[in-house]
Amino acid sequence: MTLVSQTIETREQNLPLRFLKTYPMEIILAGLVLFLILMAPGFASTAHILNVLRTVAMLGIIAFGMTAVIISGEIDLSVGAGVALAGCIVAWFTDAYTDAIGGWNAVILGFAVALTVGFSLGYLTGRFRQWFNVPTFITTLALFAALRGVANLITGGFPLSTFPAGFDFLGGGYLFGIPFPVYIFALTFAAMHFLMKYTSFGREVYAVGGNMEAARLSGIDIWKVKALTLGLTGALTAISGTLIASQIGAGTGTTATGMELDVIAAVIIGGTSLFGGKGRIWGTLIGVLFLGCISNGMTLMNVSEYWQYVVRGGIILGAVLLNQVLERVR
């Protein structure tokens, strides 16, 4: 982790100041949680905090993949629509094949298809950039529009909700007192953290995002790296989409509207640079928790929905400014 280097760099400065510069978002998040515990009615209960975690889990699973995509110097705007599509695919397969192969088998089949579709769309987005020089911003913007349409075409515009008994456990159930999606969230965090830090693939993602040409001349297959990060995010989107379908008990084309913005916001708040080459999975974890606490806290404190949007916008801008300023003083 680059924390090591930052600590060495700021060795001469006094301890509290160094701490402040190294962990700015961690400190702000801690402050926010403390504030909410004291001020927001009902925030400081285990049940409630677990609920917040469940909500952010869906978003966070994708955000970890998005972090890799953004570090590699690309972007994916289609994840919200991808969530809807995945949910609809799972629901459609369950609806169509339950009689033939049984409810859970149909769910598994649908999930496998959703996973394949998610991965392939992401992977091809990366290859599109290579073959036709179409920026991923454009390709995923097109997917953002198209996938929601496809999701609605699959369901015929109505929520599909034929699921086997117990399916709702995936998104809404508890295991050892903790919501099931939180396990997936934690698992994704651990896996992505490991991937980015302890595999040669992860190192290559940083190199490609930091300087594409230098990476290419170092013999790194830059397009494969980019396509795989996008494919990975597509697959994570399918997982999140399945969990959300389970939680709401239906596959619909209107799920997760605007989710891509929250996902990207969480990554940015976590300190990942949109220019590529810089960022950490840990930072994204902080960003995801921060966004979850803010929106939940505002709801608890009866802040109007409109103000919530304004605050969210301010936070994104503020986080980027904070990072820029810190970059300079470090």
Add this chain to the structure above:
Amino acid sequence: MTYSQPRTDAAQGRLEFLSVTKRYGPTVALSEFTHDFAPGRVHALMGKNGSGKSTLIKLLAGVTEPTSGTISVNGRDQTFTSPHDAFDAGIVTVHQELSLVPELSVGENIFLGRLPHVRRAGLRVVDWKGLHRRATELLSDMGLSIDSRQPVSALSVGQQQVVEIVKAMSFNPSILLLDEPTSALASKEVKQLFALIERLRVRGVTMIYITHRMSELFEIADTCTVIRDGHYIGAVEMRATSPSEIVGMMFGDAARTTRPPRQTIDRVKPLLEVRGLTRAGHFNDVSFDLYRGEILGIAGLLGSGRTELMRAIFGADRTDAGTVHFAGRSMTGATPSQMRAAGLGYTPENRKEVGLVQSLPTADNLCMASLGPIARNGLISRRREQPHIDRQIADLHIKCGDPELPVSSLSGGNQQKVVIGKWLNTAPSVMFFDEPSRGVDVQAKRQIFDIIWQKASDGLASIFVSTELEEVLEVADRILVMHHGNVVAEVDPTRTDLTQLYGLCMEGASQ
């Protein structure tokens, strides 16, 4: 800037330097330079890379200020604090890189930033008719038949260069600086450019002309001023000099520096065979062999195609024809990652832009090309990488303090060593060194050459490219000379001197 206020008259165009010195920190780029550039003549300015030529140009263009000394224009002492000041004094520079906007029309480019306006219905609007009329006047005045309304992108590079000069002349300068205006031109376009320069000379414009092409000097210049290591060496009348005198002035008594004795190379089975390799517009029909333990130098001026050739062999750019065999295996059309896997390495000439990932630590950069072999089952950790990092830092004497800090914090020489170390970590059998000594201090340069020699004695085959011909003569065992994309000669460095090599590089096979 108002349009077309004539500043030139017959008495103008005199440019004098009086003990002008420019220091960058401890480096003296220009030292006590004193010279009087007589008005109305074409002055060639010659000097090898790093001689202080570009510093002189920067001073005149107002990009940088002298540390001491005075520059006087038309008898008046001047201090240029910005390009604007130089402009106001009547000095206009045409830089090597074109500064035209391709999508805009020729006329618009000429008057960019000072478009003429008229009042129409109370609104101030661009006077397109007037603009193109004036542009056409200017163009025909220079003897050019270029349509002022067509976009610049529709012109050839030569025509664009000419438009650039017309644009410069629209400011009516008394002194015109031309920085390698022919470097990108075909010979027919050079003729057109020379006709324009001739026309300007007749008008009494003082011109300072920088070029690397010796033949051009004798064709277009009146005098030649030579600068070496920041010092004024002398000025000669072109009528009364010879190419070898000018080369002698440029290089001085360039004493051959020490190198380990050359080894006998077993030239039986080539490690790398290149046959008829062609990339249209960059190099044609290049063939050569490279043997184990050999250092093959490629000499050539900027734009001769040396870098393009190496990039193409390495797979960084595509080729149009020809074959590459590596250890007997066909590698034609391979990608950089396949080349790396086969045992080939390439340190690019511009290490800052494409050699390193500046945002990442030195440690990460050192392992970047060898992640596969270092990792076990795709897993990697600092503990695994550490021996590879430490070994290169020790062997190459990389001064980096903490290898976990971004590589951008290192000096140029040390960054270059990191690029080399990155490749040595892949245990290559062939290395391409493209300008490994550029922007590197003397001591680091010696160290880099020592590394290359030492690796060669261990059996590494390498290609060494440098703009500094002395270095090519010193480092290489055998030298290929490239000129306009063709290999024009193969020379033995022990039987060639600098003047001969320089002549070959400039004139191709004709000399």
